[in-house]
Amino acid sequence: MKILRDLRQKAGTVPVRTLSRRVRVHVRAAVRRARRTRLGRLGCSKGVVRLLLCITALAAVSGAAGVYHVYFDRNDLPDMEGFNRFEFSTVGTIYDAHGQPLKEMAAESRRITRYDEIPPIVRDAILAAEDKNFFSHSGIDYTGFARILCKIRLGDLIGRLFRMGRRDAANNSAIFPQGGSTITQQLVRGYFLKTTMAQENSGQLRHGGWMARVLSCVIGARTVNMMVRKVEEIRLSLWVEEQMRERFGSKRRAKEEILARYASLIYMGSGQYGVAKGAEYYFGRPLGMLTAEDADKAALLAGTAKSARYYAPNASESKRVLQRRNQTLVLMAARGFISAEQARRASGRPIEVVAQHKEKMTEASAVVDTVLEELTGRQADLGVKDLQQGRIQVYSTVDTGVQEIANQALERGLLLYEKRHASARGLVQGSVVVLRNRDAGILAETGGRQFYKDRSSAYVDFNRVTKSQRQPGSAMKPIVYLAAFQAGNFNLETVVPDEPISVSNGSNDVKWIANYDGEFKGMIPLRMALAESRNAVAIWITEQIGVSSVLRTARTLGIQTPLRAYPTTALGASEVNLLELANAYRTIASGILTQPYVIRKIVRDSGEVIADGGHTSSPVRVDGEALSLIQEGLRGVVRMPTGTAHALDSRGFAIPVMGKTGTTNEFRDALFVGSTYGPEGITVAVRIGFDDNRSLGNGETGGRVALPVFREVLLRAYGEKLLGPVPRFPAEMEQHIDAFLENGVMVAAAVTEWIPSPAKPLYF
Numbered sequence: 001m002k003i004l005r006d007l008r009q010k011a012g013t014v015p016v017r018t019l020s021r022r023v024r025v026h027v028r029a030a031v032r033r034a035r036r037t038r039l040g041r042l043g044c045s046k047g048v049v050r051l052l053l054c055i056t057a058l059a060a061v062s063g064a065a066g067v068y069h070v071y072f073d074r075n076d077l078p079d080m081e082g083f084n085r086f087e088f089s090t091v092g093t094i095y096d097a098h099g100q101p102l103k104e105m106a107a108e109s110r111r112i113t114r115y116d117e118i119p120p121i122v123r124d125a126i127l128a129a130e131d132k133n134f135f136s137h138s139g140i141d142y143t144g145f146a147r148i149l150c151k152i153r154l155g156d157l158i159g160r161l162f163r164m165g166r167r168d169a170a171n172n173s174a175i176f177p178q179g180g181s182t183i184t185q186q187l188v189r190g191y192f193l194k195t196t197m198a199q200e201n202s203g204q205l206r207h208g209g210w211m212a213r214v215l216s217c218v219i220g221a222r223t224v225n226m227m228v229r230k231v232e233e234i235r236l237s238l239w240v241e242e243q244m245r246e247r248f249g250s251k252r253r254a255k256e257e258i259l260a261r262y263a264s265l266i267y268m269g270s271g272q273y274g275v276a277k278g279a280e281y282y283f284g285r286p287l288g289m290l291t292a293e294d295a296d297k298a299a300l301l302a303g304t305a306k307s308a309r310y311y312a313p314n315a316s317e318s319k320r321v322l323q324r325r326n327q328t329l330v331l332m333a334a335r336g337f338i339s340a341e342q343a344r345r346a347s348g349r350p351i352e353v354v355a356q357h358k359e360k361m362t363e364a365s366a367v368v369d370t371v372l373e374e375l376t377g378r379q380a381d382l383g384v385k386d387l388q389q390g391r392i393q394v395y396s397t398v399d400t401g402v403q404e405i406a407n408q409a410l411e412r413g414l415l416l417y418e419k420r421h422a423s424a425r426g427l428v429q430g431s432v433v434v435l436r437n438r439d440a441g442i443l444a445e446t447g448g449r450q451f452y453k454d455r456s457s458a459y460v461d462f463n464r465v466t467k468s469q470r471q472p473g474s475a476m477k478p479i480v481y482l483a484a485f486q487a488g489n490f491n492l493e494t495v496v497p498d499e500p501i502s503v504s505n506g507s508n509d510v511k512w513i514a515n516y517d518g519e520f521k522g523m524i525p526l527r528m529a530l531a532e533s534r535n536a537v538a539i540w541i542t543e544q545i546g547v548s549s550v551l552r553t554a555r556t557l558g559i560q561t562p563l564r565a566y567p568t569t570a571l572g573a574s575e576v577n578l579l580e581l582a583n584a585y586r587t588i589a590s591g592i593l594t595q596p597y598v599i600r601k602i603v604r605d606s607g608e609v610i611a612d613g614g615h616t617s618s619p620v621r622v623d624g625e626a627l628s629l630i631q632e633g634l635r636g637v638v639r640m641p642t643g644t645a646h647a648l649d650s651r652g653f654a655i656p657v658m659g660k661t662g663t664t665n666e667f668r669d670a671l672f673v674g675s676t677y678g679p680e681g682i683t684v685a686v687r688i689g690f691d692d693n694r695s696l697g698n699g700e701t702g703g704r705v706a707l708p709v710f711r712e713v714l715l716r717a718y719g720e721k722l723l724g725p726v727p728r729f730p731a732e733m734e735q736h737i738d739a740f741l742e743n744g745v746m747v748a749a750a751v752t753e754w755i756p757s758p759a760k761p762l763y764f
Contacts, residue, residue, distance in 0.1 A: 070235045078192050080243055088264055090390025094371050096400045102364045105388045110273035115260040119290045124337035125302035129328045131183040132335055135255050139184040139237035184237040187262045192236055196229050266305045269312030275301050282313045284354035295338050296346040299328040313353045363407055366447025367398050369463040370598045395600045397441035401722045406432045406444040406713055413709035430688040431464035433582050437590040438679035439614050442598040469575040474533045475662030475671045476572035481530055483553040485626035487545045492527040492633055498534045503567040513539050530633045531643035542570040556621055557584040582685035589675035591627055593620040632733045634658035639737050644703050655714050656729050661702035667695045670705035677727045686710050
């Protein structure tokens with residue numbers, strides 16, 4: 001430019017024609033360059049203007065569309081019914097037979113709080129901290145818009161305009177500030193827009209309209225996601241307030257209901273939702289007990305609602321929590337909710353929260369599993385989600401005291417086994433179920449040990465009471481004997497052969513049946529064969545009456561699992577679960593046919609009872625005399641000196657019971673199932689074994705492994721008077737056994753032929 005000026009000066013003093021041709025060329029070139037520079041600057045200015053005009057037009061169109069959407073568009077609105085009915089997710093609880101909680105199930109641990117249940121001091125703290133104009137605005141506080149606009153990050157916005165389309169961290173950061181939302185907006189955001197909120201912070205555009213795509217190129221996808229959500233939040237807030245006013249008849253009542261819903265919805269940290277749960281959790285006091293003297297606690301609750309992550313009373317940053325609380329107290333005083341003196345006193349108090357003690361609940365994982373399974377099968381319109389969200393409460397038949405006894409008895413029984421087999425520590429498994437005889441209500445259910453492979457049990461774990469199909473071993477034999485009594489050709493005094501016998505296994509092979517002791521006793525009374533669990537006799541009886549008769553009797557007693565039509569089913573070769581085996585014994589003990597159940601009643605959050613009681617029951621279709629015979633025979637298993645459960649006939653166990661041991665092939669499972677007499681009694685079934693079906697070890701029979709668990713359950717449950725008086729067997733039945741013990745054993749011993757057998761025992 002300096003050269004150009006010099007040339008122009010020279011040209012001004014010297015005629016152009018006198019200049020040399022070379023100089024004239026340089027002058028003209030310099031002039032052309034100067035003109036292009038000026039035009040370029042002018043063109044750049046025009047481009048900026050055009051860009052600004054486009055942005056302004058786009059903003060105007062977006063603004064007009066937003067205004068229409070917010071104030072006039074009432075399409076695609078969410079369902080308001082659940083919100084109107086105050087159906088927020090709360091805590092679903094499974095209660096025991098006495099109304100004590102067994103298990104709390106919740107997606108969100110919340111307590112619903114009505115407006116009049118919120119103390120005035122807490123209401124004032126929330127309004128001071130969150131929305132001082134709540135009762136005057138209609139969902140949106142327009143007085144706060146100017147304050148929000150002042151917080152927009154203009155530098156980031158301008159910088160983004162020059163980085164259009166670029167994907168980097170700076171371009172994905174939020175431009176618009178957080179905060180400034182009314183209580184209604186926060187409620188709408190937490191109730192109706194929860195999913196949208198969870199997705200908006202990603203760098204992916206969540207809205208498919210052309211305007212959103214254009215804007216995302218200018219200001220970034222994250223900011224567009226937030227803007228669209230914010231517009232929808234404002235629209236729904238206005239709509240919610242309109243709907244609530246129509247429903248409750250006045251703006252004041254609508255506001256009270258909105259505030260109550262907000263106070264019940266907000267997250268208070270540590271898995272607690274709603275100010276009521278927050279007060280209980282942090283202060284150990286019900287919300288309704290907070291008074292004007294608890295302004296510090298009210299301010300803590302209100303401050304936590306802002307952000308539980310930063311301001312919850314148990315947060316690690318106690319200084320930050322204290323500052324937030326005191327700031328809320330200042331706001332409360334400034335807005336006239338408390339005096340300056342009250343604020344000063346409250347600010348001087350230290351933050352004190354109670355030590356958190358987790359409420360002890362009885363371990364009942366298997367019960368919970370059975371409740372959930374029964375719930376879905378019993379009520380077509382209800383499911384696990386209804387319980388987890390607190391829409392229903394379930395009242396079970398379980399007795400907490402009996403449940404704890406069953407848990408502890410199983411653990412002790414497994415420990416006794418592990419003392420004999422150290423390599424099995426923490427690996428051997430077991431299950432227990434206790435049924436009420438009169439209606440098959442489940443009093444206790446333990447589906448496995450409390451710690452398995454060093455992991456605590458949970459209700460989603462494998463429930464070995466209902467889901468494990470295993471062979472029952474000799475616990476199946478009472479069904480064989482009952483079928484024989486039904487046939488009419490047998491009674492307890494019938495002499496039967498305990499002699500070598502073989503069965504076909506379905507091919508040309510023949511399997512010889514042996515007894516556990518490897519010997520045969522020849523002709524013996526049937527009651528002795530049952531008491532001593534003689535395998536050969538059970539197979540011989542099955543051949544006499546037909547295996548179909550055994551299967552039919554099993555179904556009559558309530559066993560629903562299909563059993564195989566093989567002779568060895570008489571020895572427990574067909575698989576059943578422990579619950580249906582226990583129910584068969586319960587049917588024998590009571591004479592009442594029904595199916596086990598655990599849900600006593602279901603109550604909706606409205607108080608409506610939608611299920612009450614168990615399954616229908618009826619007298620079992622078994623001849624009365626046959627039923628009495630099998631009851632006496634099972635009582636003899638305990639009372640006879642050679643019976644497999646004679647350990648229960650002692651001074652240390654003064655409870656009259658009947659039952660049967662069971663041990664499966666190669667000692668894989670050990671069982672005991674027994675009952676106290678009649679409809680007022682109970683039935684307890686115990687099974688112990690490894691999940692991988694390995695052997696428990698030689699000599700680990702049902703009488704040695706499972707019977708001690710049964711014994712402890714009965715002794716403690718009756719000893720602690722959890723079950724009422726111990727039922728007694730009919731005197732006539734006991735007298736028959738007495739007579740046999742006095743005379744029959746000697747006669748039987750005289751005719752017994754001991755035949756050694758080389759065959760390996762299968763079942764006993």
